[in-house]
Amino acid sequence: MTDHLIVNATLPGGEVADLVLRDGVIASLGAETAAPRDGVALETHDARGLIALPGLVDLHTHLREPGREDAETVETGTAAAARGGFTAVHAMANTDPVADTAGVVEQVWRLGTEAGHCDVQPVGAVTVGLGGERLAELGAMADSAARVRVFSDDGKCVADPALMRRALEYVRAFDGVVAQHAQEPRLTEGAQMNEGELSGRLGLQGWPAVAEEAIIARDCLLAAHVGSRLHVCHVSTAGSVEIVRWAKQKGWDVTAEACPHHLLLTDELAATYDPTYKVNPPLRSAEDVAALRAGLADGTIDVVATDHAPHPHEDKDCEWPAAAFGMTGLETALSVVQATMVDTGMLDWAGVAERMSAAPARIGRLGGHGRPLAVGEPANITLYDPSAVRTVDETRTASLSRNTPYRGMELPGRVVATFLRGRPTVLDGELV
Amino acid sequence: MRRHLLSAADLSRDDAELVLATAQELRSLADRPIKKLPALRGRTVVNLFFEDSTRTRISFEAAAKRLSADVINFAAKGSSVSKGESLKDTALTLEAMGADAVVCRHWASGAPHRLATAGWSRSCVVNAGDGTHEHPTQALLDAFTLQRHLGTSSGGLDGRRVAIVGDVLHSRVARSNALLLRTLGAEVTLVAPPTLLPYGVESWGVETSYDLDAVLPKTDAVMMLRVQRERMNASYFPTVREYSRRYGLDGRRMAKLAEHAIVMHPGPMVRGMEITADVADSDRSVIVEQVTNGVAVRMAVLYLLLGGSEPAIAGVPEAGGAR
Amino acid sequence: MPAPTPEPEQGTDPEASSSLGRVVLDVAAVNRALTRIAHEVLERNRGAQDVVLLGIPTRGVPLAHRVAARIAEVEDVVVPVGALDVTMYRDDLRMRPARALLPTDIPPGGIDGRTVVLVDDVLYSGRTIRAALDAMNDVGRPAAVQLAVLVDRGHRELPIRADFVGKNLPTSTHEKVAVRLSELDDEAEGVTIR
Numbered sequence: 001m002t003d004h005l006i007v008n009a010t011l012p013g014g015e016v017a018d019l020v021l022r023d024g025v026i027a028s029l030g031a032e033t034a035a036p037r038d039g040v041a042l043e044t045h046d047a048r049g050l051i052a053l054p055g056l057v058d059l060h061t062h063l064r065e066p067g068r069e070d071a072e073t074v075e076t077g078t079a080a081a082a083r084g085g086f087t088a089v090h091a092m093a094n095t096d097p098v099a100d101t102a103g104v105v106e107q108v109w110r111l112g113t114e115a116g117h118c119d120v121q122p123v124g125a126v127t128v129g130l131g132g133e134r135l136a137e138l139g140a141m142a143d144s145a146a147r148v149r150v151f152s153d154d155g156k157c158v159a160d161p162a163l164m165r166r167a168l169e170y171v172r173a174f175d176g177v178v179a180q181h182a183q184e185p186r187l188t189e190g191a192q193m194n195e196g197e198l199s200g201r202l203g204l205q206g207w208p209a210v211a212e213e214a215i216i217a218r219d220c221l222l223a224a225h226v227g228s229r230l231h232v233c234h235v236s237t238a239g240s241v242e243i244v245r246w247a248k249q250k251g252w253d254v255t256a257e258a259c260p261h262h263l264l265l266t267d268e269l270a271a272t273y274d275p276t277y278k279v280n281p282p283l284r285s286a287e288d289v290a291a292l293r294a295g296l297a298d299g300t301i302d303v304v305a306t307d308h309a310p311h312p313h314e315d316k317d318c319e320w321p322a323a324a325f326g327m328t329g330l331e332t333a334l335s336v337v338q339a340t341m342v343d344t345g346m347l348d349w350a351g352v353a354e355r356m357s358a359a360p361a362r363i364g365r366l367g368g369h370g371r372p373l374a375v376g377e378p379a380n381i382t383l384y385d386p387s388a389v390r391t392v393d394e395t396r397t398a399s400l401s402r403n404t405p406y407r408g409m410e411l412p413g414r415v416v417a418t419f420l421r422g423r424p425t426v427l428d429g430e431l432v
Numbered sequence: 433m434r435r436h437l438l439s440a441a442d443l444s445r446d447d448a449e450l451v452l453a454t455a456q457e458l459r460s461l462a463d464r465p466i467k468k469l470p471a472l473r474g475r476t477v478v479n480l481f482f483e484d485s486t487r488t489r490i491s492f493e494a495a496a497k498r499l500s501a502d503v504i505n506f507a508a509k510g511s512s513v514s515k516g517e518s519l520k521d522t523a524l525t526l527e528a529m530g531a532d533a534v535v536c537r538h539w540a541s542g543a544p545h546r547l548a549t550a551g552w553s554r555s556c557v558v559n560a561g562d563g564t565h566e567h568p569t570q571a572l573l574d575a576f577t578l579q580r581h582l583g584t585s586s587g588g589l590d591g592r593r594v595a596i597v598g599d600v601l602h603s604r605v606a607r608s609n610a611l612l613l614r615t616l617g618a619e620v621t622l623v624a625p626p627t628l629l630p631y632g633v634e635s636w637g638v639e640t641s642y643d644l645d646a647v648l649p650k651t652d653a654v655m656m657l658r659v660q661r662e663r664m665n666a667s668y669f670p671t672v673r674e675y676s677r678r679y680g681l682d683g684r685r686m687a688k689l690a691e692h693a694i695v696m697h698p699g700p701m702v703r704g705m706e707i708t709a710d711v712a713d714s715d716r717s718v719i720v721e722q723v724t725n726g727v728a729v730r731m732a733v734l735y736l737l738l739g740g741s742e743p744a745i746a747g748v749p750e751a752g753g754a755r
Numbered sequence: 756m757p758a759p760t761p762e763p764e765q766g767t768d769p770e771a772s773s774s775l776g777r778v779v780l781d782v783a784a785v786n787r788a789l790t791r792i793a794h795e796v797l798e799r800n801r802g803a804q805d806v807v808l809l810g811i812p813t814r815g816v817p818l819a820h821r822v823a824a825r826i827a828e829v830e831d832v833v834v835p836v837g838a839l840d841v842t843m844y845r846d847d848l849r850m851r852p853a854r855a856l857l858p859t860d861i862p863p864g865g866i867d868g869r870t871v872v873l874v875d876d877v878l879y880s881g882r883t884i885r886a887a888l889d890a891m892n893d894v895g896r897p898a899a900v901q902l903a904v905l906v907d908r909g910h911r912e913l914p915i916r917a918d919f920v921g922k923n924l925p926t927s928t929h930e931k932v933a934v935r936l937s938e939l940d941d942e943a944e945g946v947t948i949r
Contacts, residue, residue, distance in 0.1 A: 192541075197632030203541035203565030203607060206631055272549070273542030317550065319519055319540035321563065450855055457840065457856040464861075466893040471843040739843070740853030 002041045003027075004422065009047035009383065011373055012054075012350040019052065021379040024421035029375050045427075047383050050416055053353050055087025055118075055380030057360040057369045059179070059257055060154070060233060060305035061330065063089070063120070065111060066104070067096025072310040072400045074111035074120060077330070079398035080308070082117040082425040084330040085382035085415040088361070088369045089118060089308075093125040094155040100125035100136035102144035109146035117425050118418075121364060124148040126167050126178060130156045135167060142174040149365040152179035154233055155280075157215060159185050164219060168228035175365060177255075179231040180219050182240070183281065187211035192321055194267040194282040202270060204320065207282045209237040216240050220247035220254050231363055232256040234307050236281040238291030245300040255363050257305035258292045260336035261327055261405055265289075269405070275316045275323030276405050279309070297346040302359040306333045310401030327405045331397055335411040338386055343412060368421075379422035388414035398431060435743045436548040436557040437733055440568040440611035447745040448615055449587070452576050454732035459725065461498060471739045472501035478531040479505045480522065481560070482538040487699060487723070488560050488570075492535045495730035501738075504531070519543055523552035531555045533738055541565035556737050564602045570698055571608035573729040574655065575616055577722050581694050582652050590617035595647045597623040597679060598657030598706050599668075601630050605698045606657060610638050623647050625679065627668045628659075644679055648688040655696040656681050656707045672705060682708040686716060694718050776933065776949030780922055785905065785936075785944060788921030789818065792903050793825035795919045800870055803832050805898065807869045809839045811887055812857035814876035817938040818905060822874060835862035839873070839894070841886035859890075866895040872919075876934040878904040881915035906946055908932050924948065 004021040011017055020028040022037075036042040058081065064072035074091070081089045091108050093099035099108060105122035112120020124141035128134045130153045141148040151171055158164045158180060167178050188211045193199050195206025216232055220243060223230035235241060235256045247254040261279060266286050269277040277283060295301040309326025316323050329336075337356065341347035347355070361370025371377040391410050394402040418426040425432055436442070443451070461467050477496040479489050489505065496503045508522055519538070526534055533556040536544040541563030548557040561567040575589065582592050594613055600606040600622045613620050614637055621639040622629060633640055641647050648654065659675060669675045676682075681695065689695075695707075695717045703709050712719060737743040780788065800806055803826050810819030816838045823834045840857040842848070873887055884902060891897065903919035908926040926932060930948055937944045 195631050197635045200630030200632040201607070201636075203563050203604060205564075208631075273545040274550075314518070314520075317520055319538065319543040319546055321540040321542075322519075454856050457858060460859065464894060468893065469843045470889070471848060735843070735856075736853045738853075739848060740851055741849055742852050744853040744855075 001422070002043050003037060004419065004424065005042055005044045006047045006052065006381070006383065007044060009050055009052035011052055012353040019373070019381070021381070021419060021422040024379055026373060026375055026377050026379050029373065045383070045417060049387060050383045050385050051349050052373060053085070053349065053382045053384060054357040054370060054373055055382050055418065055420065056085045056334065056356045057364065057366060058086050058089040058306050058308070058330065058333075059150070059231075059303055059360040059364055060259075061089040061091055061308045062094070062310065062326070063091045063108070064310060065095065066107065070312045070400070074108065075115045076398060076400045077308070077310070078112060078115045078117035078120060079431055080328070080330040082418050082420075082431060083398050083415060083429070084332070085334050085384060085418050086330060087118050087380040087382070087418060087420045088121060088366055089330075090121045090123050090150055090364055092154045093123050093152060094130055098125050098129050099123065100128055100130075102137065102140040102146075105141050105146040105148050106144050117431070118420055119366070119369065121150070121366060122146045122148055123150045123152050123154070123179070126151045126153045126158050127163065132156060132159060132163065135163070135170065138167070138171055138176065139174065142176060149174070149176050150179050150231070150363070151176055152181065152233065154179065154181045157181050157183040157185060159215070161218060161222065165222050165226060168223055168230065169226045172228055177229040177231045177363060179233050180215065181233050182212045182215035182219065184211040184214050187214070191282075192278070193270045194284045196267060196285060198267055198270060202273070204270065209239050209284070209288070212237055212281055213239040213243055217243050220244070220252060223254060224250065224252040229253045230255070234259045234262065234281055234305070235292065235295070235301060236262045236284050236288060238288045241291045241295035241300055245295065248300060255302040255359070256300070257303040258296055258301045259305060259307045260329055260333045262292055263289060263296070263304075263340040264336050265405055270320075273320050275318065275320050276327070276403055276407070278320060278323050278325055279327050280325035293340055293344070293346055296341060296355060297351075302355065303363065304333065304337055304355050305360065306330050310399050311403050312401060316403050326403065328397070328399050328401055328403055330399070332392060332404060332406050332411060334384060334415060335390075335413045336406070338413045339411055342386070379419055381419040382415060383417040385414045385416050386412065388412070390414055435737065437568055437737065437745070438545050438548060438557065438559045439566050440571045440608040440615070443568070443612065443615060443745060445615050448572070448575065448612060450745060451572055451729065451732045451736060452579055452587075454736060455572075455576050455725070455728040458731045458735070459728040462724065462728070468498055468500060470500050471735050472496065472499040475501045475532040475738050476530055477501045477503050477533045477535060477734065478526050478555075479503065480508065480526065480534050480536045481506070482508045482519070482543070483561070485537055485561065488537060491723070491726040492560060492730050494727045495734055498727070499731055499734055501734070504529070519547065520550070520552050523547055526555065527553040533558060533734065535560045537561045539563055556743065558733060558737065561604050563604065565604050566608045567604040568608045568612070569726070569730050569733055570605050571612040572733065573722060573726040574609055574696060574698070575612055576725045576729050577696065577718055578613075578618070578653055580725075581718065582692070588617050589613060592618045592653070593621065593651045594618050595621045595623050595651040595654045596657065597644060597654060597681070599628045599659045599663060600624045600633070600657065601628045602663070603657050609655065610636055614638065621647055621651070623679070625669055625675075628663070644685065645688065648685060649690065651689065651693060653694045653696060654681065654689065655698070657698070658700060658702055659706045661702070661705070676705060680706050680708065681711050683710050686711050686714065689716065696722060698722070776931070776947040778945050779924055779948050780906070780946035782944040785921070785946065788905060789821050790825050792919045792921060793822050793829065796822065796872055796901070796903065797826060797830060799901070799918065803830055803834050805869045806834050806872060807862060807864070807866055808834055808836045808872050808874055809866075809891075810836065811873060811875045811883060812838055812840050813939060814934055814936055815874045817936050818876060819874035822903065835864055837862045839887055839890055841883060841890045844886035844889040846882055846886065861894055866891065866897045868896070868898050870899045870901065871897040872901045872903050874903045876905045877932055878902070878907045878917050879910060881911045881913035884915050885913050905934060906932060922946070
């Protein structure tokens with residue numbers, strides 16, 4: 001195993017330091033230069049001008065395997081994650097078969113280990129087959145080799161309030177959390193885009209904000225009532241931010257995530273009828289975008305999660321109502337956060353480290369991730385050049401899919417290197 | 433190059449007036465012994481219908497044939513439930529066959545827009561009704577009919593009051609008419625129960641009302657929209673009887689209209705639901721004339737888009753750009 | 756996109772009206788020419804019994820009406836007057852943006868079995884008249900067709916000649932001939948060359 005010396009990296013707090021990565025941990029941190037150990041190579045990386053962040057953790061990734069290997073595999077999805085600066089991703093359960101048994105989650109977990117680009121932490125389904133009717137064997141998944149702690153029917157809402165209550169209660173036994181896809185199904189039948197002035201004009205069925213907010217409010221009340229943890233996936237509306245803020249003020253154990261695309265893009269893009277911009281929950285108004293940014297800045301929203309949702313070309317190269325929901329996001333997340341939060345002065349790099357590494361690791365109970373950059377901590381590190389500028393080219397991706405909404409857009413920043421427990425997975429922006 | 437008619441919003445007032453003036457000339461063709469003009473000889477017009485609509489298809493077919501175009505009818509299966517034939521593959525096929533224009537009817541809002549801008553085809557695209565979005569040639573024929581009956585001395589519709597009544601929410605006819613009639617200077621009032629008005633309709637620049645009886649005496653034309661019975665099951669209104677009582681046009685209501693006012697319907701009618709038979713067949717009704725005018729207006733659109741080296745009307749921004 | 760303007764007969768140029776150019780027919784000369792054409796039509800057809808005048812828009816139409824009025828003065832007979840738009844029959848239709856149509860107005864009696872006198876302002880390449888013959892073909896079958904023009908400026912590209920000519924005007928192809936009529940134009944009536 002090679003040791004690594006990173007020189008002149010700027011830590012999230014702003015201080016410049018050299019880091020020695022040895023045996024999977026940060027062996028030293030400071031200005032002193034490390035001498036090579038006997039028989040162990042020492043590779044030096046010049047990180048002048050680069051930010052060193054604790055390896056990013058995604059709470060919300062669709063790796064599509066098993067079942068839709070034409071859209072993404074664990075191998076390609078985690079490669080994209082590493083290129084985006086991630087050292088761990090939570091793989092959502094809406095695969096085929098659904099990750100609702102110990103067998104499936106262990107399979108996904110093992111595929112992640114074999115790929116080796118980043119840690120894959122499977123998310124377990126809350127209900128059997130995402131059917132919303134019976135609880136899946138949550139305990140078996142928790143006890144499996146995959147050690148599942150996050151449970152979600154993402155893609156579908158656990159709409160039945162009694163079932164949601166039971167799930168919230170049940171996962172307490174193993175310190176789990178239910179991550180809710182908040183979408184009232186009856187209010188969103190056939191929904192295609194944000195319900196607003198534009199949906200009326202375009203004749204596309206609206207997805208009203210209230211359909212998200214009503215579920216979040218209900219779930220916050222339920223979580224408070226039974227004293228459980230609740231995590232809210234992809235918060236997209238100003239009203240949702242308001243409700244989460246209220247729940248936190250009450251002292252309830254509620255966390256929430258926002259997606260990069262909801263921090264940058266608005267529903268105006270639907271006017272192109274280009275399904276690249278079709279996502280669930282949908283792109284919202286500029287006011288919603290502003291509220292999400294403010295919520296992320298003040299900590300109401302704990303986490304930025306990608307909701308990376310790869311789709312094969314044919315599922316997007318069609319009529320809008322026939323197209324699949326979702327956008328890729330792993331390789332652009334940090335750049336979008338820089339553009340929307342850092343460059344606007346709403347969040348510093350320490351804040352980015354908290355929202356994109358520490359908080360998601362904490363919520364997912366991933367002990368080995370999201371740790372501060374300190375001696376003895378796991379050497380999960382992302383080196384990021386905030387001064388770079390790039391034009392997004394959808395063909396230059398490690399993902400199998402190309403449905404990025406940022407195609408042709410100029411975004412700031414570039415992930416230069418990613419280290420997973422002291423081993424580089426990405427160097428000079430390319431996979432190792 | 434601008435070469436499509438996808439939305440009534442694509443038409444400036446000059447564009448719209450040119451279409452109507454052209455249609456006016458072409459309408460007289462129906463009275464001539466030879467109902468044919470050579471303008472589109474050698475051009476191929478494809479009627480691409482992903483949704484059954486015999487009357488619209490026949491109207492476009494007659495229009496294209498009277499202009500001497502070759503017409504290919506392509507009825508593709510596929511609904512919102514079963515995705516069926518891919519629009520893209522169909523477009524590529526038509527492109528390979530050398531279609532100069534594709535007249536597209538589709539269940540999906542925005543499908544003609546995709547056809548025009550996704551880079552699948554270079555044909556000129558005419559929206560013949562897409563989902564719950566728009567039906568611009570229907571609006572043009574309605575405007576043409578209105579102009580013949582109510583036109584100002586300048587031929588415009590300035591200050592004329594038109595009430596559009598019924599299921600505005602699901603109506604592509606209402607959307608296109610609201611846009612076009614406003615462009616032509618008319619004052620539009622949408623009349624429907626609140627459940628059947630689109631979210632955000634306040635921004636459309638038209639009046640809205642829930643009270644048909646209050647609107648009728650002030651209107652110069654009343655356009656009744658089809659209301660599907662199935663809407664009742666989704667609780668848009670409680671019963672057919674209640675709907676008809678509040679928003680249907682019967683003889684008693686028609687009596688509230690001004691002397692000169694006309695009654696329109698884009699068809700197909702649900703007699704007994706939104707309109708009674710005696711109203712539909714009365715001399716106030718111009719419903720049959722609308723059909724005749726449809727051919728002339730569609731001829732005008734096809735001629736202006738295809739007749740010259742480049743289209744004389746309408747267009748959309750280049751692909752990819754948000755509007 | 757602005758509406759396309761009606762296509763003037765080749766060789767005329769309304770733009771030139773501001774800078775007038777050389778006057779080749781003034782208002783009195785135009786009137787004399789039309790009077791002579793009216794007499795010639797009557798002579799050629801031994802009266803005006805079966806004559807129908809069809810003006811080619813734009814300027815052929817008022818000219819046709821003026822000829823009809825003179826015929827009425829001389830013979831006390833009302834000659835049917837109509838308009839025949841040739842836009843869709845033009846052989847250069849595909850070479851320019853689609854053009855607005857101009858009115859076609861066939862008199863109630865139709866043209867079957869009648870003697871149609873086509874009336875236009877300037878005869879140049881002859882292509883407009885060819886289009887008019889095609890257009891007429893779709894309207895009916897006249898017994899005979901004759902052509903009356905205010906100005907014949909030469910340079911024919913098709914085997915077409917006028918039966919009645921107000922003035923033969925030798926021109927070169929780069930010159931522009933403009934006809935202005937009081938019914939349509941603000942400027943002084945007359946024919947100019949530039």
